[in-house]
Amino acid sequence: xxxxxxxxxxxxxxxxxxxxxxxxxxxxxxxxxxxxxxxxxxxxxxxxxxxxxxxxxxxxxxxxxxxxxxxxxxxxxxxxxxxxxxxxxxxxxxxxxxxxxxxxxxxxxxxxxxxxxxxxxxxxxxxxxxxxxxxxxxxxxxxxxxxxxxxxxxxxxxxxxxxxxxxxxxxxxxxxxxxxxxxxxxxxxxxxxxxxxxxxxxxxxxxxxxxxxxxxxxxxxxxxxxxxxxxxxxxxxxxxxxxxxxxxxxxxxxxxxxxxxxxxxxxxxxxxxxxxxxxxxxxxxxxxxxxxxxxxxxxxxxxxxxxxxxxxxxxxxxxxx
Amino acid sequence: xxxxxxxxxxxxxxxxxxxxxxxxxxxxxxxxxxxxxxxxxxxxxxxxxxxxxxxxxxxxxxxxxxxxxxxxxxxxxxxxxxxxxxxxxxxxxxxxxxxxxxxxxxxxxxxxxxxxxxxxxxxxxxxxxxxxxxxxxxxxxxxxxxxxxxxxxxxxxxxxxxxxxxxxxxxxxxxxxxxxxxxxxxxxxxxxxxxxxxxxxxxxxxxxxxxxxxxxxxxxxxxxxxxxxxxxxxxxxxxxxxxxxxxxxxxxxxxxxxxxxxxxxxxxxxxxxxxx
Numbered sequence: 402x403x404x405x406x407x408x409x410x411x412x413x414x415x416x417x418x419x420x421x422x423x424x425x426x427x428x429x430x431x432x433x434x435x436x437x438x439x440x441x442x443x444x445x446x447x448x449x450x451x452x453x454x455x456x457x458x459x460x461x462x463x464x465x466x467x468x469x470x471x472x473x474x475x476x477x478x479x480x481x482x483x484x485x486x487x488x489x490x491x492x493x494x495x496x497x498x499x500x501x502x503x504x505x506x507x508x509x510x511x512x513x514x515x516x517x518x519x520x521x522x523x524x525x526x527x528x529x530x531x532x533x534x535x536x537x538x539x540x541x542x543x544x545x546x547x548x549x550x551x552x553x554x555x556x557x558x559x560x561x562x563x564x565x566x567x568x569x570x571x572x573x574x575x576x577x578x579x580x581x582x583x584x585x586x587x588x589x590x591x592x593x594x595x596x597x598x599x600x601x602x603x604x605x606x607x608x609x610x611x612x613x614x615x616x617x618x619x620x621x622x623x624x625x626x627x628x629x630x631x632x633x634x635x636x637x638x639x640x641x642x643x644x645x646x647x648x649x650x651x652x653x654x655x656x657x658x659x660x661x662x663x664x665x666x667x668x669x670x671x672x673x674x675x676x677x678x679x680x681x682x683x684x685x686x687x688x689x690x691x692x693x694x695x696x697x698x699x700x701x702x703x704x705x706x707x708x709x710x711x712x713x714x715x716x717x718x719x720x721x722x
Numbered sequence: 723x724x725x726x727x728x729x730x731x732x733x734x735x736x737x738x739x740x741x742x743x744x745x746x747x748x749x750x751x752x753x754x755x756x757x758x759x760x761x762x763x764x765x766x767x768x769x770x771x772x773x774x775x776x777x778x779x780x781x782x783x784x785x786x787x788x789x790x791x792x793x794x795x796x797x798x799x800x801x802x803x804x805x806x807x808x809x810x811x812x813x814x815x816x817x818x819x820x821x822x823x824x825x826x827x828x829x830x831x832x833x834x835x836x837x838x839x840x841x842x843x844x845x846x847x848x849x850x851x852x853x854x855x856x857x858x859x860x861x862x863x864x865x866x867x868x869x870x871x872x873x874x875x876x877x878x879x880x881x882x883x884x885x886x887x888x889x890x891x892x893x894x895x896x897x898x899x900x901x902x903x904x905x906x907x908x909x910x911x912x913x914x915x916x917x918x919x920x921x922x923x924x925x926x927x928x929x930x931x932x933x934x935x936x937x938x939x940x941x942x943x944x945x946x947x948x949x950x951x952x953x954x955x956x957x958x959x960x961x962x963x964x965x966x967x968x969x970x971x972x973x974x975x976x977x978x979x980x981x982x983x984x985x986x987x988x989x990x991x992x993x994x995x996x997x998x
Contacts, residue, residue: 464846466997486848490755500843502835504772516764517848519754556843563752594751 407478409564409595410440410463415472417458417619432458433619435472440597440612442563445590447606448599449713450616456599457497459616460566463597464494477564490518493562497569499553503542507533507552510541514559522561530585531555532578546573554582558589565589567598571605583609603709613709617717630712644706646676646685648699650692659691660684680704755848765849765857770864772831779827782927783869787822788876790937791815795880803939804968805883812877812884813963814937816896819869821936821956824862824900826923829907832858833919836911842998851997855908862904866896887970892963895972898980899959905987906955912995930956939964952976955983 415436420429433455440446448456461467463474465481474481479488501510508528515521528534531551536544544552550573557565570586571579586609590596600606606613607627615623615630623630632642652671660666664678676688685704692699755761773779794800794811804810835841845851870893874882884892911919930936933947935957940948951957952975962976 466842466846486755486758486761486850486853489846489850490848491752492846494843494846496839496843496846498839500839502772502840503838504776513764513768514847517756517761519756521753560753560847561751592751 406442408439408441408475409477410438410446410597411475412439412459412463413437413473415459415462415474416470417455417462417467418470419458431619433462436616436620437472438614438621438624440564440595442595443590443593444611445586445596445598445609447610447613448597448616449601449603449606449610449613449709450599451601451717454601454616454717455619456601456616457568458619460568460597460599464492464566465489490560491563493557493560493565495550495553495557495565495567495570497572499541499549501541501549501553501556503540505541506538507541507544507555508537510552511555511559514556518560520561521559524559527555527558532581545575547575547578550574551578551582554585562594564595564597567596569600570598571600571602603713607709615713615716623712623716627709630709631706642706643678643711644680644704646680646688646702646704647674648702649673650697650699654697656688656691659688758853761849761853762856762860765844765853766860766864769831769857769861773823773827773861773865774868776827776831779823779831782822782827783819783865784872787815787818787869787873790818790931791873791877791880794937799938799942803941804964806881808877808880808882809884809968810939810964811937812873812882813892813967814939814960815873815877816870816892817899817936817956817959817963818931819873820866820896820899820959821903821927821930823865823869824903825907826927827865828858828862828904829911829923830916830920832908832911833914833916836997837916839998845997858908859901859904862900863897866900870896884967885970888966888968891970891972892966895959895962895966895977895980898977898984899955899962902955902959902980902983902987905984905991908995909987909991912991912997930954934960936960953979955980958983 415433416431417433418429418431421427422430436455436459438446438448438459448459450456458467462469463476463481465484468482476484477488477491481488508524511524511527511533515524528537531554533552533555536548539548541549541552550570554567554570557567567586570582574582586596586598590611598605598609610627612626613624613630614621649672652668654668654674656666656674656676660676661678661684664676664680664684666674666676668674691697756764773783791808791811794814795807798807800807800810832841841851841854844854849857907923910922914922932938933943933951934954935943935947935951937960939961940951940957943951952961958973958976958979962973962980965971965973965976
């Protein structure tokens, strides 16, 4: 089932080669190989992947900043490589490195960018929403990471865009800025903006995304809502969802025979235990009964569902690239 | 590819969260671009203000040319080449101003803008790549105009008597010179690291300023330099401006040399300029 409205962005079979690179004996490097995705209006679509997976290259091809080698891209129904100012006015871009001149001061800079649009987002409103007034007299080069990100987001929103690209939006954000930025992103989504973001942080995707594409080595390896991805079962994982029971108790306990063999019990630090597997209510009853029988009262106890990170690692492999 | 369950969620129409501010929230999304000319003028204005606020650029654009002008009028270097030292010196100083702003100043700022992603960001706004370049050219022309006003005012105080018929060709040649130096500056800024751009454009400014036939005419240069300076943009612009302001004439050969450099450097910059 698809949204009745046409998607804001649709990428099909994207291929991007870069180079020739001296480190590869002058050969081309394939950074994106056959990636496809769709982003809808009024949704946050996340491209989740490790650094170097091809996320930034993919969205830069969609923004018209990089020329694709093959494949097709439709952004608001147009090809970004040939589209003009009319399309660019409907699309907001926040680059990973900010792209703001270091000597500029925030407010004149935002006014300047807003001047490129017929009907911009009122500057005062943006300044207030993103707390820019607190550092309005500081030049870009002296701003903290979080302040720079907020300014870059304001610059991306200056044209009140229909589509917003955010490349690693939470990079360098302190917790307060992160909260502010995440609330604004949710609100923009609710207004119908189509938001496409890249992130290597599972938490970002889990908190913000309506739909997630997991990108690995230049292709999409899995997609779905966060819930769907969390329910994703690997063939070896059996029928139950993987959960982890974490508890702290006296060190050196021997749980042999208490839990089924396929539940993996480890003592990561002395007295800090983790039991991971397809835990059932009976397993929980068994372990608490065992504690009762041995007079053990854990000092802490928690049960965690599979995180998006686990799904990601299961799918894209656990080796360091 | 692992596809996780089929259905793609449909988000309900914007739900009733209280709007947190006036306009945008609630209003329609999307904007039309401002008209092309307005975008270019705004970018030109922004870049002009940035250039004028930069102390190092002001030294390069105004202070050093004025010092060179005074230097040339108090030394006998230019004696015998025209009606007075100042009359020979000023056209070369105007040419030097074009090189300062269009080549060195503009090259360095573009190089660092490229490093910091400013060019990439601005090219995603309605301004676009062509608007960005047009804005830079406009800023160069505005700053050059201000330099001409300042240099002319000081030169007149020092007794400069330009040939009145030289103004029209002189200004046109200065604009053409600015075009070739802008193209050369963009070529350097777009192909090497900004630190290298800084070094190359400053070094060339000194070398061409001293030996490139720009302020010191070819006749007063070493024999080796004499042979080449007529083919350099510096030598061509310097000589063309001297011919205009000393004799009111247009040096067609110099115009061809400047057109050649503009076309070659402009073509090379278009071909090899790396935006990131």
